[in-house]
Amino acid sequence: MVQGFTVWLTGLSGAGKSTIANRLEQELIARGRSVEILDGDIVRTHLSKGLGFSKEDRDTNILRIAFVCSLLTRHGAAVISAAISPYAEARAQARAQIGAFVEVYVQCPIEELTRRDVKGLYEKALRGELANFTGVSDPYEAPVDPDVTVNTDTETLEESVAKILAVLESRGYIGQAAGAVA
Numbered sequence: 001m002v003q004g005f006t007v008w009l010t011g012l013s014g015a016g017k018s019t020i021a022n023r024l025e026q027e028l029i030a031r032g033r034s035v036e037i038l039d040g041d042i043v044r045t046h047l048s049k050g051l052g053f054s055k056e057d058r059d060t061n062i063l064r065i066a067f068v069c070s071l072l073t074r075h076g077a078a079v080i081s082a083a084i085s086p087y088a089e090a091r092a093q094a095r096a097q098i099g100a101f102v103e104v105y106v107q108c109p110i111e112e113l114t115r116r117d118v119k120g121l122y123e124k125a126l127r128g129e130l131a132n133f134t135g136v137s138d139p140y141e142a143p144v145d146p147d148v149t150v151n152t153d154t155e156t157l158e159e160s161v162a163k164i165l166a167v168l169e170s171r172g173y174i175g176q177a178a179g180a181v182a
């Protein structure tokens, strides 16, 4: 069986986690991999339905995602988690549970996120109308030693994905694909 692994994307809302996950999925499929994305917004509509945004609920959400990632990884899948995952301790627990784990810090300055405001939430949060909004009115503990950092304000999507693929190759999780972005 091929070696499974989890790419764990962490970063603020609108930083580019879902966009990168979808592009990375295409690249991994091109390499013949079976891919599963656990997208934070989607997970919250079923696996974590009913959970809120307290620290306790956020940690529960992340540990549920990590549990599913660990099962899929064990069976050879290429798994991508795309959830904010603001707390370092919960990410460390995910790493410990999953094993083959690549932490990707999807970095983007708050000024750029406010400009993008993909879901219209930053403006609300900055006006003080949205409690528990990560990066504005709720904590985000940036990774201190991520396996990869992508800077989505200065890199193209292709560049960000290529950086992740390069690390997956260097770890031996994937082979090189002819004609791929890396």
Ligand code: ADP
Pocket: 011, 012, 013, 014, 015, 016, 017, 018, 019, 020, 082, 116, 118, 151, 152, 153, 155, 156, 157, 158, 160
């Ligand atoms: P998240 O999943 O982190 O909430 P999204 O992927 O939904 O963020 O939104 C990110 C936005 O930033 C998209 O509109 C995307 O087109 C844009 N973007 C600009 N540059 C990049 C990049 N290098 N990587 C990913 N997204 C980017």
